[in-house]
Amino acid sequence: MPTAATDALALGDDLRAFVDASPSPSHAVAELARRLTAAGFTELAETDSWAPAPGAGHFVVRQGSIVAFRVGSGTPAETGLRLVGAHTDSPTFKVRPRSDVRQSGYRLVGVEPYGGGLWHTWLDRELTVAGRVVLRGGRTALVRLPGAPLRLPSLAIHLDRAVREGLTLDPQRHLVPVWSQELDEEPGLLAALADAAGVAPGDVVGHDLVLADTQPSARAGADGTWVAAPRLDNLASCHAGLLALLAAPAGERTQVLVCNDHEEVGSGSMSGARGSFLEDVVTRLAAAADPGDPQAAQRAIARSVLVSSDMAHAVHPTRYDRHEPAHQPRLGGGPVLKLNANQAYATDATTGGWFTERCEEAGVPVQAFVTRADLPCGSTIGPLTATRLGIATVDVGAPMLAMHSCRELTSALDVPHMVGALTACLAD
Numbered sequence: 001m002p003t004a005a006t007d008a009l010a011l012g013d014d015l016r017a018f019v020d021a022s023p024s025p026s027h028a029v030a031e032l033a034r035r036l037t038a039a040g041f042t043e044l045a046e047t048d049s050w051a052p053a054p055g056a057g058h059f060v061v062r063q064g065s066i067v068a069f070r071v072g073s074g075t076p077a078e079t080g081l082r083l084v085g086a087h088t089d090s091p092t093f094k095v096r097p098r099s100d101v102r103q104s105g106y107r108l109v110g111v112e113p114y115g116g117g118l119w120h121t122w123l124d125r126e127l128t129v130a131g132r133v134v135l136r137g138g139r140t141a142l143v144r145l146p147g148a149p150l151r152l153p154s155l156a157i158h159l160d161r162a163v164r165e166g167l168t169l170d171p172q173r174h175l176v177p178v179w180s181q182e183l184d185e186e187p188g189l190l191a192a193l194a195d196a197a198g199v200a201p202g203d204v205v206g207h208d209l210v211l212a213d214t215q216p217s218a219r220a221g222a223d224g225t226w227v228a229a230p231r232l233d234n235l236a237s238c239h240a241g242l243l244a245l246l247a248a249p250a251g252e253r254t255q256v257l258v259c260n261d262h263e264e265v266g267s268g269s270m271s272g273a274r275g276s277f278l279e280d281v282v283t284r285l286a287a288a289a290d291p292g293d294p295q296a297a298q299r300a301i302a303r304s305v306l307v308s309s310d311m312a313h314a315v316h317p318t319r320y321d322r323h324e325p326a327h328q329p330r331l332g333g334g335p336v337l338k339l340n341a342n343q344a345y346a347t348d349a350t351t352g353g354w355f356t357e358r359c360e361e362a363g364v365p366v367q368a369f370v371t372r373a374d375l376p377c378g379s380t381i382g383p384l385t386a387t388r389l390g391i392a393t394v395d396v397g398a399p400m401l402a403m404h405s406c407r408e409l410t411s412a413l414d415v416p417h418m419v420g421a422l423t424a425c426l427a428d
Contacts, residue, residue, distance in 0.1 A: 004416075005225065011243075011419065012227050012412025016217035018239045019229045023130035023144055023212035025064030025088040025261045028235060030142060032066050032242055032259060033059060039246050041068060046280070050288050055250055060281060064088055064208075064261030065271035067281045068245060074252035075289040077296040080303025081282065082426045083256040083391075084244060085273070085381050086237035086310065087263035090230070091117030091404045093175065095129060095209040100188050107179045109150060109189055111211060113171050115264030120167055121406040123154045126214045127177060129189065133197055134206035141197040148214045149192070150177040177211065213406055225332065225412045232400055232408040234263070237309040240398070240415065244422035254285060255426040263310075263381050273381035279389055305354060306393045307425050308346060308382030309418070311410070312336035312369050314399035324372045329399040332413035334365035335421045338380075338395040344371075346382035351394035355425065362424035364417050367399065396421070 022028035033043065041057035044050055052058055052071045059068035065088065072079060093111035101108040109129070113119065126148030132140050152175060157163060169175055179189065187195075193209075194201040217229030238259045245257045258281075262272035269275055282304075283297040290296035315328035329336045337352055338345040347355075359366045371377040386393040398418045400410040 005413070008412045008416050009219075009225065011415040012219070012225070015227060015236060015239050015412070015415055016219075016229055019217050019231055019235050022088075022231065022235055023128070024132070024208075024210050026132040026142055026208065027130060027144070028088040028238060028259070029061055029064055029066045032068070032238065033061065035242060035246075036068050050284050052285065052288060062277050063271040065259060065277055067256065067258045067278060068242075069254055069256045069281070069285065070245065070248070070250055071285070072250070072252045072254040075296070076254055076282070076286045076300035076304075077290050077293060078299075078303075079253045080300055080305070081254045081256055081285075082428055083258065083278075083304060083306040084241040084422050084426060085258045085260070085278075085306055085308045085385055086241050087234045087261065087273070087381055088238060088259050089115070089261050089264050090233055090235070091115035091264055093122075093177075093211040095131075095189070095207065095211075100190075101176060102182050105182050107182045107188065108176045109179050110176065113175065114210065116404060118402075118405045119169055119171070119175055121402075122175070122211075122213075123152050125151070125406060127151060127211050128214050129193070129209050130212045131207065131209035133193055133204050133209075135197065135199055136203050136205055141199075143193055143196040143209075144212070145192055145196055150179060150211065152177050215407070219412075220409065227410050227412050228407060229410075230407055232410050233311040233403050234309075236311060236398055236400070236410060236415075237418075240418040240422055241309055243419045244426055247419065247423045248426040251427060253428075256281070260381055267381060267384050273384040274388065278385065282389070301389055301391050304391050305351065305425070305428075306382070306385060306389075306391050307355065307422060308380050308385065308393055308395045309422065310338075310380040310382070310395065310397045311400045311403060312338055312397035313403060314401050316401065322372070322375070324370050327368050327370045329367040329369050331399050331401070331409075331411040333367050333399060334414065334417045335359065335396050336367045336369045336399050338369050338397060340370065340377050342377070343383055344377040344379040345395035346380075346386040346393035347395045351392050355394045355396060355421070358424040358428055359421050362420045364421045364424070366421075
């Protein structure tokens, strides 16, 4: 196999490892922080006073979101920043506060859908629970229950002949995972979570938990260059952004990676793209570099560019009619420039041209995507961040199939393409 393909497979394997380590947004942030720390970045607390030195690498965490940055030799007000944005969450099911459901001799776990998932793809899969639990005294712990304790079983065709005409799932009645037979001595979810955290059940006072597929990510396709995995939307962009930040040479501009939570439900939270997290970090970086200039943050933003990196739709092998005929991205064909006349994506002529030039310099091919005029268009953190900060933004992403499925598909060949493109953008 050629060296380029071999390198891509290695990066694809690293993407698989990253996804498998990140069954929840909290786990994704922990994995990003672990890798950043190993690369010499140090954590800052929002409650501390910051005085980051040129060349230093730091990161700050706010719940399920993280911002990492390498400080440039110039001041942000004079040089601007180069930023890459992604999101840590994916469509899933959130565990309800009172989750112990008992019916028909079974014990189930009460959940509610999170985001716009293809919920039928979650049926008949081995599932677990992952996320963070809050303990007495304000402590938190990451948990992922071992094994595959949960399942959403399909109803046999013998009991629902109408399924041949189409499957309709009521999330309140049909999408409630089964935990066990209803046995009095069987420990429930709370006891299992406490055991996983190494505490007594009474010490667990809150939780932020999601369901996760337990099947490991895998190589796929005839030549093994495809990546089959859960949560590729949008952990693949978090992974590429991280590798780009670590690979980008230090320069005069401060380089930033932001990975926000809650994109799949509108980003409206203290850690989402509509919240103040990124703006707070940029303001503090500008103020630390120019303490005497009250307009430093605004000047910095005016000189900055954000690359909003979220996954893109590759042309479907059998439903190609659902794509705009002149805009049909291919798996392995390189980053996709995402455009929408109604501003569902933040790309404009200037930012799209800037991204294309950076890719040309890096030897990375570029594809383009627009939605058919008779279909609605999804969106990203790009327009939300651009609106809040007033920052020039371009929306891009790696092509994939089965977006929002329990198990999605992308190409390992696009991992080095995305890393190379984002590295060039951060190094500009």
